[in-house]
Amino acid sequence: MLLAEIVSLLGCTELLDLEGAGNREITGCFAADLMSEVLAFCGHGPLLVTGLTNVQSLHTAEIVDVKAILYVNGKCPDVQVLALARARELPLLSTTMTMYEACGRLHRGGLPASTKV
Amino acid sequence: MKEPLYAESFKIRGGDFEHGGEVATRIKSICKELGIRPDLIRRLSIANFEAEMNVIMYADEADLCFQVSTEDVRVVVADRGQGISDIELAMTPGWSTATAEMRARGFGAGLGLPNIRNSVDEFRVDSRPGAGTTLTYVVRIA
Numbered sequence: 001m002l003l004a005e006i007v008s009l010l011g012c013t014e015l016l017d018l019e020g021a022g023n024r025e026i027t028g029c030f031a032a033d034l035m036s037e038v039l040a041f042c043g044h045g046p047l048l049v050t051g052l053t054n055v056q057s058l059h060t061a062e063i064v065d066v067k068a069i070l071y072v073n074g075k076c077p078d079v080q081v082l083a084l085a086r087a088r089e090l091p092l093l094s095t096t097m098t099m100y101e102a103c104g105r106l107h108r109g110g111l112p113a114s115t116k117v
Numbered sequence: 118m119k120e121p122l123y124a125e126s127f128k129i130r131g132g133d134f135e136h137g138g139e140v141a142t143r144i145k146s147i148c149k150e151l152g153i154r155p156d157l158i159r160r161l162s163i164a165n166f167e168a169e170m171n172v173i174m175y176a177d178e179a180d181l182c183f184q185v186s187t188e189d190v191r192v193v194v195a196d197r198g199q200g201i202s203d204i205e206l207a208m209t210p211g212w213s214t215a216t217a218e219m220r221a222r223g224f225g226a227g228l229g230l231p232n233i234r235n236s237v238d239e240f241r242v243d244s245r246p247g248a249g250t251t252l253t254y255v256v257r258i259a
């Protein structure tokens with residue numbers, strides 16, 4: 001699924017306007033608020049759905065090659081985190097939906113779970 | 118046989134959440150430049166991130182020594198701090214002494230040490246309560 005399709009499926013906001021971000025292919029999704037769970041259980045290069053907006057969410061994303069982060073419950077990271085994501089060209093999305101609702105829609109829309117091989 | 122290719126040492130400061138994760142991501146980019154296989158870099162980076170965050174949450178300071186040879190990547194994280202009195206308990210998945218504040222920051226699943234053990238080829242923990250903890254781990258790259 002393209003990132004642009006995810007944006008329209010959820011009606012969510014893109015926090016950075018990165019050139020060509022909408023054309024990035026997203027093949028799986030992983031959701032968690034605890035970083036060790038992401039590192040333990042997610043596969044390669046997913047969309048990460050989380051309520052955690054601090055800088056560690058970006059570092060964790062970097063380690064497992066996350067393709068984009070979706071922040072739920074209307075959360076938005078601070079300017080430093082936004083700047084780091086821009087430097088790394090990591091697309092950030094934000095939705096007012098809860099994690100359950102966002103994940104439910106993504107799954108129904110055909111985005112499978114990202115699991116560790 | 119074990120020709121050293123790269124070695125660097127990094128300081129980690131207890132309580133420094135602002136920079137928490139930077140050492141692990143810095144080492145990841147060094148490994149990429151060295152041409153190490155991506156799946157091995159991922160495993161090593163998971164271990165480094167978990168070890169780095171544990172120093173930030175539970176110790177005063179540490180030196181992380183990173184050494185690459187033609188055969189393996191070797192990391193030693195030696196901290197000064199409270200130490201771990203029961204290592205077996207600390208290694209139990211789900212066991213954590215993280216505070217509410219640490220949990221709000223996305224930590225405290227009690228999976229960090231198990232993640233390190235599961236990600237590397239050799240792993241050892243030495244600790245002296247009241248003095249500090251040393252983690253040593255190796256990822257084979259040859």
Ligand SMILES: Nc1ncnc2c1ncn2[C@@H]1O[C@H](COP(=O)(O)OP(=O)(O)OP(=O)(O)O)[C@@H](O)[C@H]1O
Pocket residue numbers: 036037167171172174175176196198199200201207208212213214215223224225226227228229230231250
């Ligand atoms: N370097 C350390 N010094 C002192 N105590 C430590 C250290 N590392 C881990 N511990 C203790 O071991 C426990 C388990 O560590 P572990 O990394 O597995 O989980 P956690 O840090 O609590 O949660 P998570 O890593 O999933 O965010 C910690 O809660 C802490 O009590």
Ligand SMILES: [Mg+2]
Pocket residue numbers: 167170171225228229230
């Ligand atoms: Mg930990």
